[in-house]
Amino acid sequence: MTARVGTTSSRRGRWQTAAEVLSLVGRQPGITRAAVARELGLSTSSATEVTARLRELQLLTETPAPSRGRGRPTSVLLPHPEGPLVLAVNLRQGTWRSAVVSLDGTLHEQVTTPHRSRRPEAVLASLHERVEATAAQYGDRLRVVSLAVAGTIRDNRLMQASTLGWGEVDLSPVVGDTGLTLLAGNDATLSGVAESRTGAAAGAGTALHLIVEVGLGGTLILDGIPASGATGAGGEYGHMPFGDRSLRCPCGASGCWDLEIDGRALARRLGDAEPDDPLSYAEAVLQRTDPAASAAIELSATSLGSGIAGLVNAHDPDVVTLGGLAVPLRQSAPAAFDTAYRSGLMRFRRATPPPILNSTHSTDGALRGAAALALDHITTEPAIAAWAEPTT
Numbered sequence: 001m002t003a004r005v006g007t008t009s010s011r012r013g014r015w016q017t018a019a020e021v022l023s024l025v026g027r028q029p030g031i032t033r034a035a036v037a038r039e040l041g042l043s044t045s046s047a048t049e050v051t052a053r054l055r056e057l058q059l060l061t062e063t064p065a066p067s068r069g070r071g072r073p074t075s076v077l078l079p080h081p082e083g084p085l086v087l088a089v090n091l092r093q094g095t096w097r098s099a100v101v102s103l104d105g106t107l108h109e110q111v112t113t114p115h116r117s118r119r120p121e122a123v124l125a126s127l128h129e130r131v132e133a134t135a136a137q138y139g140d141r142l143r144v145v146s147l148a149v150a151g152t153i154r155d156n157r158l159m160q161a162s163t164l165g166w167g168e169v170d171l172s173p174v175v176g177d178t179g180l181t182l183l184a185g186n187d188a189t190l191s192g193v194a195e196s197r198t199g200a201a202a203g204a205g206t207a208l209h210l211i212v213e214v215g216l217g218g219t220l221i222l223d224g225i226p227a228s229g230a231t232g233a234g235g236e237y238g239h240m241p242f243g244d245r246s247l248r249c250p251c252g253a254s255g256c257w258d259l260e261i262d263g264r265a266l267a268r269r270l271g272d273a274e275p276d277d278p279l280s281y282a283e284a285v286l287q288r289t290d291p292a293a294s295a296a297i298e299l300s301a302t303s304l305g306s307g308i309a310g311l312v313n314a315h316d317p318d319v320v321t322l323g324g325l326a327v328p329l330r331q332s333a334p335a336a337f338d339t340a341y342r343s344g345l346m347r348f349r350r351a352t353p354p355p356i357l358n359s360t361h362s363t364d365g366a367l368r369g370a371a372a373l374a375l376d377h378i379t380t381e382p383a384i385a386a387w388a389e390p391t392t
Contacts, residue, residue, distance in 0.1 A: 015381040017042070017050050022059065022103060022379040025077050026372070027197055029104040032065045034074040051077065057388050058082045059103065079103040084387055085141050086374035087134050089127060089174075090148040090187060090366040093163045093214055093279065096123070098130055100138070101371040103379070105198070107364070120166050124173045135178050143383070145180050146374035147171060148187040148366040150213070154231045156184045162250035163214040183373050188217025188323075189226050189235045190369025191359070195321045196221040197372050199360035204318040208311055208354075210237065211323035211365070212304070214278045215258035220315050242307045260303040262325065269296035279325070286328045294333075301333035302340040309344025312354055323359035330356075 020040055024031055031039075037047035054060040060083070062075035079102040088107070089098045095114050099107035111130075115123055127147075135142050149171075151161025158169040175182045192201075192209030201207035201221065210218035216238035220227045228234045238258035239251050249256035259265055263278030266285045270292055275281035285293050308320060322330065330337045345353055361368050377383060 015384045017046075018054055018059075018384055019379050019381050021050055021054065021077070022384070023376075025060065025079070025103055026105050026375045026379065029106065030076050030078070032074045032076055033062065034065075036077065051075075055080070057384075059084070059384070059387070079106075082141065084143045084378050085138055086144045086146055086371060086378060087131060087142060088146050088148070088367050088371040088374060089130070090370060091123070091127070091164075092150055092187070094277070096127060097367055099367055099371070100134060100142075101374065103375065105368065105371055105375060107367065107371065110367075118165065120164075120169045121173075123164075124169075124171070127174045128176050131175055131178060131180065135180065142180065143378045143387075144374040145175050145182050146370040146377075147174060147182065147184040148190045148370040149184060150187045150217075152233050152236060153184050153186050154233045156182055158184070159233065160251060181377065183370075183377060185228075185232075185370065185373060186217060186219075186235060187211075187366035187369075189219040189228065190373060191323055191361070191365030192219035192221050192235075192321070192369065193224070193226055193372050194361045194365045194368035195323075195359050196224050198368070199365070200321045200357040201319050206315065206317045208308075208315055208317040208320045209323070209359070210308065210311075210320070210326055211359070212261055212325040212329065214262055214264075215256075216261055216304075216326075218311075220317070237307075237311065240307070240310075242303065242310065257303070257307050261300045261307075261329070265300055265303075266293075266296045269299060282325050283328075286325070286332055297329065298333040298336045301329050301337040304329060305337040305340030306344045308356065309341050312349065313344075313346050317354050320354050320356045321359050322356060323362065323365055327358050 021036055024036055024039060033047050033051055037044060058080045060077050061080045062077055065074045065076045083103055086101045088101050089096055095112050097112045099110045101107055131145055149158055150163050152159040156171055158171055160167055171184050188211045191211050195201045195209050196207050205223055207221040218237045219235040239253055239256045241255040242257035243255045243260040245255035247259045248254050249259055263282035264274055266282055267275050342350055359365055
């Protein structure tokens with residue numbers, strides 16, 4: 001590979017503004033150079049200089065912005081066709097999805113792959129094959145692999161994933177000896193990141209995101225950053241003791257909120273055996289209109305609304321966003337949900353409770369959140385300096 005433009009002396013102290021520009025391109029795809037200058041408080045000449053530098057480094061390219069009448073023409077900033085990429089992966093109960101992602105957050109080459117086996121080593125080997133193939137295709141343009149997992153993550157280790165039936169698992173075999181950086185996070189947390197960046201919670205300083213699939217997860221987002229706790233394992237809202245204390249959750253705790261909301265709760269209330277696929281079971285029940293199904297749905301919606309009220313009392317968010325089964329669950333029993341939500345709020349909150357909005361990104365949320373995490377990583381000053389290093 002030929003050397004990229006830049007020397008040690010000229011690079012020193014020059015990457016902070018570049019990092020801010022690249023971050024804006026990721027958060028506001030198609031942003032103009034004039035808008036970048038306004039947002040960052042740059043002069044026209046400074047904006048021109050920094051974008052020219054980013055073009056030379058094969059990080060951005062510019063095309064003329066659509067004409068808006070009179071005035072000086074400006075340019076739309078887009079990822080360079082030879083610029084850095086990340087691989088985002090969402091590991092779910094029955095499948096995993098992957099996408100190659102450019103600096104503006106666009107998902108390319110999306111692939112959904114069913115698990116050939118549910119054994120951890122088999123799934124991780126399949127993911128590693130995808131990583132190796134992508135690295136072979138793109139070379140050193142591929143910088144990071146970002147993995148969203150339906151489980152509790154601590155320092156790139158999966159501590160437990162009840163939906164997969166896994167205990168503690170080392171996730172490093174996903175990248176193996178490729179030399180790529182691995183970033184791993186909880187899928188619900190990353191869905192919340194996506195909603196706060198470019199979805200229903202965009203612009204909110206404090207946002208609470210909740211998603212129901214097999215169990216319930218979520219995150220509290222503060223100025224676009226998830227409050228992940230001391231070890232990165234925060235946001236396990238489904239394991240708060242909002243449920244029946246006589247029920248033992250696969251996580252090891254008693255009375256988990258999970259067990260009052262998802263397909264397992266619906267099956268228990270309908271007198272059915274616990275389903276092998278609680279997500280598909282719940283989707284089927286939500287399509288039913290018979291009295292038994294309606295009663296079971298109403299109880300789950302009540303538990304969902306009541307629990308959200310408790311979290312609102314605790315976190316004081318500007319907005320609450322819902323994803324996954326939480327959306328049709330609320331829609332199927334709106335009166336029960338709303339009554340439980342409002343009655344669970346502290347009195348002073350009831351006049352103007354935080355709005356509860358459906359997520360924008362739906363099933364793409366975790367993948368887009370994983371992409372956002374990786375793009376944050378490759379648009380830091382050290383990462384830009386590493387990209388600019390002359391290589392042979």
